[in-house]
Amino acid sequence: MLHADYWIGKIHDADKVIMTKNEISKFNQKIIERINKVYNLEKYKESLTKDELMGYINEYKVPTKERYFTNGNVVTKDFYDSLIENTNLVGIKKINPVKYGITVRDTSIRTFPTDTGIYSIKGDNEFDRFQETGCQAIEPVIILHTSYDGKWFFVQMYNYRGWVKKDDIAIAKDKKEIFDYLDTKDFIVVTGNCIRTQFNRLDKDISELEFDMGTRIPIEINKLVSIGNQNAFGNHDVKLPTRDVNGNLVFKDALVSMLQDINIGYLPYTRANILRQAFKLLGDRYGWGDIFNGRDCSSFIMYVYKTFGFRLPRNANEQEESAGISYKFGEGTKVWERIQLFNEVKPGAAIYMPGHAMIYIGTENGIPYIIHDFSGYGIKKGNEYEFVPVNEVGVTSTLLLTSSGTPFIEKFTSILQFEDKI
Known part of the structure; x- marks a missing residue:
């Protein structure tokens, strides 16, 4: 249950493409139109x-x-x-x-x-x-x-x-300089937890730089044979923004090994790939607002989905109101009714409750399970509930207790599949 393939094996159409790259681009525009804190x-x-x-x-x-x-x-x-x-x-x-x-x-x-x-x-x-x-x-x-x-x-x-x-x-001359660079057709996407550039003893600005999951990095094709006195064979020649002494934008070439966890272009948007990406962060440190070199619950979802080209809102409440196929829970919905609703939901969907967001991965013995970046849960001690800190990405049942003693599933407000209705 701690491996993506366990849950992928339960999905009959796990490798079916949910939306094409062009459809995802149009979907991002819908988010901009719906959420006033997301901009082009x-x-x-x-x-x-x-x-x-x-x-x-x-x-x-x-x-x-x-x-x-x-x-x-x-x-x-x-x-x-x-x-x-x-x-x-x-x-x-x-x-x-x-x-x-x-x-x-x-x-x-x-x-x-x-x-x-x-x-x-x-x-x-x-x-x-x-x-x-x-x-x-x-x-x-x-x-x-x-x-x-x-x-x-x-x-x-x-x-x-x-x-x-x-x-x-780095300050650009104008927006054209920025978007001519970013809109290139040749780029890699970081699909692992993080990667880094090769050591460069001649230029510390581009030496051993770290990039997290979802980062999109333009690449040069057949441009250079050597960077920093290292042959480029077996590496991607990436074009990176740096600052000059006045803080202005200067582009430099660096090397990223082809063996690192990257993809040329965005990943195909499939349910199998959503789960694979989420499970690559299993055990990663929780960080409120992404401190501690970690992520919090909503950025965990945002960065997983960035590997497919999505530009989701940052906060959970904004993600919950963005575009997609939505399933709502009423306040009086009983636990068994909430469990039953998951029969309609596809793995990889985002789940929301006040102050928290999760990814649905499938059911086990009729119970829905989730992977999420969370701070902790509750355990009963006598007549009280005690908070147990976790502070990492973990797989749990939706029946796990919150610090108040209420199961997570009872606090769910909605489920959202990031895709258009057919």
Whole structure:
């Protein structure tokens, strides 16, 4: 049960293509039309008014409840005031032209322009409340604003806004430079948990760079025979964005072994491949907002589906409302009725409940099972339920108890298959 092939063997049409690459592209457009936090960056407006930009930045509010630093000290008003000052609202003009950039490495989108984490519970440093999400390398971003200290950009990626370290972004001359690079027909997709480029003693910018599942990397065909004094035989020649001394975009060639877990182009979208991709992350560390070099529940789903070319919303509640074939649970739906509904659902579908998202993998002895990136579950101790931390990707029954003692399945609100109705 801890192997994808066990569940794939239960599916009669496991290798049938669910949607073609062209159909997935059209499906992504439906998501953009339905979810107002998902954008086509190529069609983003050329400038923002003062009110628009201030509104975006001010969507993030300082906490009103007591919060704690990593060392357990209470966060003070002076600290929050310094964060607001660093958002540089005074630097916003009447009209603010946007710039285009691209991430040169995996990075984080933060609530405010700071690395400092704050936490809801003293001594519990699992959930940094200033961590919004991870942002993979080679992602285009719209640069909307710069922090007062000049170390952070306020950016829009395709499905999220927030503050990113300036040093993780290469600034392009214009959007054409970005999208001419990204829209190439020749690319590889990272289909393993992560890969890395070959060591290059002559250029540290492209040496042993790591790329996570779902990263799309343009490649050069028959261009070079040697990179970094290494013959290119047995490798893909990948074209990577880097920064010059002024932070401007410069492309460099690097090598990725053909034996790493990659695919030329997107994977065929089949139920077997969904499960194979999900199980490659089994045991991986949970990370709220993708901290700890990990993923959280909704980004686990997002990155699995990126290997097929999907551009899903970031957060679980937005994913739940996006396009696809949806099955809804009413509040009064009994457990046996919930189990019965899975007779209509295909493995690989996403399941949602308040604050959590999972992938359905099939049934065992009539019980639906899931693979999910979760923080923990509940176990009964006397008359109380005790929280058991897990913090990793695991396979569980849907009857597993939550920390309140309620089975997961009783909290399900919907199931979503990312495909068009026939």
